[in-house]
Amino acid sequence: MSSVRTRRQAAAISTPKTPSPAPRMNGAAMKGNGSAVGRAKADHPPENIFLFWPNIIGYTRIVLAFASLYYMPLHPRTCSLLYSISCLLDALDGYAARRFEQSTRFGAVLDMVTDRCTTACLLVFLASAWPRWALLFQGLISLDLASHYIHMYATLIMGGSDQSHKKVDKSRSWILNLYYTNKTVLFIFCCMNEVFFIALYLLSFSSPLLSPSLLEVNRAGDAGSTLQPGTPSAPSAFIFSNPHSAAALELARANKMDSFWPWVIAGISFPIMAGKQIINVVQLVKASRWLAEGDNEMRRAAGLPRKRSMK
Template sequence: MHLLYVFLTNGSFVLFIFISFVCDGVDGWCARKFNQVSTFGAVLDMVTDRISTACLLVILSQVYRPGMVFLSLLALDIASHWLQMYSTFLLGKVSHKDVKDSTNWLFKAYYGNRMFMAYCCVACEVLYITLFLLVQNDSEKLMDVLKSSITEGSPISVLVGLSVFGWAIKQLVNVIQMKTAADICVLHDINRKGEAVIIPVPLPHQT
């Protein structure tokens, strides 16, 4: 892991991540523009997004203390999206972004407004990349780096500030998404068990 970190600090990592951002946006736009949207494409898009985020979080967990913060964020990201995708198929929906029937306004705003969702997603990844670039030594204290980067008054401070806001919204949406999707799965199981139960009907007494 240390060798990987040293290799990536030469800027290649940031370049590759930037290219992946551009390609992720372009392929989604092209799919909708030319009516090439598919279930496989939606699943593949989510899987590749989760993998790229996982790589960032695992690397950050190795160079920051406490590393468990980033591993917890990774667990939340995977769990919430897995449950959301699974609950989508249980409801017979085409896309996991179809949350029009949700009662949570933030959840609906996130998936209902592509620009808002794009800002939160990009802000989250930009924050992780910025934290990666701010690392000076192994075992940096996360809070110390955040405080110094925000208070120094440089352009990086503005970038971190804007990114933290979008990142916080995305984590909150992940929690809401995980809870909502888990409830759907539980209700699905309850309904299945209810349908399987045969209630005997007593026969009328003959006189």
């Protein structure tokens, strides 16, 4: 018996035990999801959001907008062409975002900021071209910026960081729901809004009715404008030492533009531009009320207002 026991002990010592397989742990059970996250990062490396196609189109819009601002005081045709292309690319970046699945929050903010800034710059020029209407143009700038800022802020605070500012429930506002969800309606309103202001810009060069200084004669008896430098019809001799320079000739040619088609375009686009301003007012009011609803809920959760005992 002892010899048998000895042989069994020797066999047990000489035969290595097979280690039992370690229990599998899913990613959630791992501390910090170490290996799972590592594999995920290896499979999907971080993308360069700034080089997405929609954002590249957005950068192109900014470059074109700056170029149009450079030509704005003296070259109305070149400025209008560059500005129009920049605005039309606004529709292309949305298509690219859907086509390449590259919709990002950065792209949405870039698009909105570009729209607001380009329109504001054009309205600033119009305010300088027609000082009598400067208050109106300043009001349109303020309404545009305030409306979109409060709407974006209310969406992030009340709707959550994952909700798009273009996702407006019909129960909250049917007009905003139609404006943001129907791409055709959105394009028409945004396009005609910019077209109206471009038409006004062209009329500042071509219409003596709106810019009577185009036909004024200064005190010295020389034909020219009495407006201050920087306005569309400022005298070329005051800006350029050589009256035959390319810029001076372009200015003289611009002041001889036919105002018929700018008047037609302004007349057609005016009702839609006015509708766009009404939408801005509705957006401002609805977003403000949405924020007020959130404030009321927060105050109720905090037990405010506290009832103070009457002495």
